[in-house]
Amino acid sequence: MPPAISIKNLTKFYRNRFKALDNLQLDVAQGQFFGFLGPNGAGKTTTISVMTGLANYQQGEVQIFGKDVRRDYRQTRAMIGLVPQEFNFDPFLSAEQILIYEAGYFGVDRSEGKKRAEHWLKFFDLWEKRKHDYKRLSGGMKRRLLIARALMHDPAILILDEPTAGVDLELRYHLWSFLKELNSKGKTIFLTTHYIEEAEKLCTHIGVVHQGRVVAQDAIGAVIHRLHGDFVELALKTPVYEFPHQVGEVAVTILDGGKRLSFEEKPGMVNRVLQLLHGKGIEIEKVDVRRPKLEDAFLSLTAKSSGGGA
Ligand SMILES: Nc1ncnc2c1ncn2[C@@H]1O[C@H](COP(=O)(O)OP(=O)(O)O)[C@@H](O)[C@H]1O
Numbered sequence: 001m002p003p004a005i006s007i008k009n010l011t012k013f014y015r016n017r018f019k020a021l022d023n024l025q026l027d028v029a030q031g032q033f034f035g036f037l038g039p040n041g042a043g044k045t046t047t048i049s050v051m052t053g054l055a056n057y058q059q060g061e062v063q064i065f066g067k068d069v070r071r072d073y074r075q076t077r078a079m080i081g082l083v084p085q086e087f088n089f090d091p092f093l094s095a096e097q098i099l100i101y102e103a104g105y106f107g108v109d110r111s112e113g114k115k116r117a118e119h120w121l122k123f124f125d126l127w128e129k130r131k132h133d134y135k136r137l138s139g140g141m142k143r144r145l146l147i148a149r150a151l152m153h154d155p156a157i158l159i160l161d162e163p164t165a166g167v168d169l170e171l172r173y174h175l176w177s178f179l180k181e182l183n184s185k186g187k188t189i190f191l192t193t194h195y196i197e198e199a200e201k202l203c204t205h206i207g208v209v210h211q212g213r214v215v216a217q218d219a220i221g222a223v224i225h226r227l228h229g230d231f232v233e234l235a236l237k238t239p240v241y242e243f244p245h246q247v248g249e250v251a252v253t254i255l256d257g258g259k260r261l262s263f264e265e266k267p268g269m270v271n272r273v274l275q276l277l278h279g280k281g282i283e284i285e286k287v288d289v290r291r292p293k294l295e296d297a298f299l300s301l302t303a304k305s306s307g308g309g310a
């Protein structure tokens, strides 16, 4: 079985000649819950637009279950359920109509569409609201309807672009459990996020994207494991305003506006950092040593190509 998503050497320029994707590589196997992690502007939405045929690209190969997204556009698009970041519903349709029309758009007949709409409206706790116009639904209901709509043609892959950005905590936990259940029933899920906690809670595999390139991709435990050592966290008595992002080969993360520094524990590192701080006249309040978290992996991976070393 070919991978659910396979992207090789993908390069994309926007019309203003800005290079948004730079030789990007990505593989997602069937059944994975894949987290596509990266800061704002890293290229997450652009990658999704390419996979779903909404954006053109200049170089590379993009396949969904072995089919090319350009050559076999209709087939590949039908294998994907897309949950965009922004609502894009017709405000005058009811929740149920929105779902039935979507099924029709993908060639599902009306009686089957009605059945599926009932199933998903119940699954997402929207059944009571099925006759309400879209515009009368609450934000949380709209969010759930957006996911239900993406599932109407029974796609093999569900792609969600920051589904929990700006969503309150309660709904976020709800969405997490809906998505976990879908994945446990066999749906391949590709989700973008910049919440580390979300990836840690949900994903079996992650890819970290930074400046249009995938800088790490693996099973979630392996990405954390790649950071062999423990992490040192220094709380400072006074904030440090300027500190190198890298000392030797090791990335240093500046937290809390300079009040804390964190870095991977490597031979000599503590000494070098202390010397640098001493040179600035800054004293240490507290030292903590802890096991790495996904956040550490993310920060040290995305720091690497940003420069600013010492
Ligand atoms: N239509 C566009 N025209 C020009 N540049 C764009 C366009 N859309 C996005 N970009 C740029 O491409 C980069 C990647 O954007 P995007 O894929 O939206 O990132 P992300 O979803 O990870 O936040 C950003 O620098 C963004 O400013």
Ligand SMILES: [Mg+2]
Residues within 6 Å of the ligand: 044, 045, 046, 085, 161
């Ligand atoms: Mg985006």
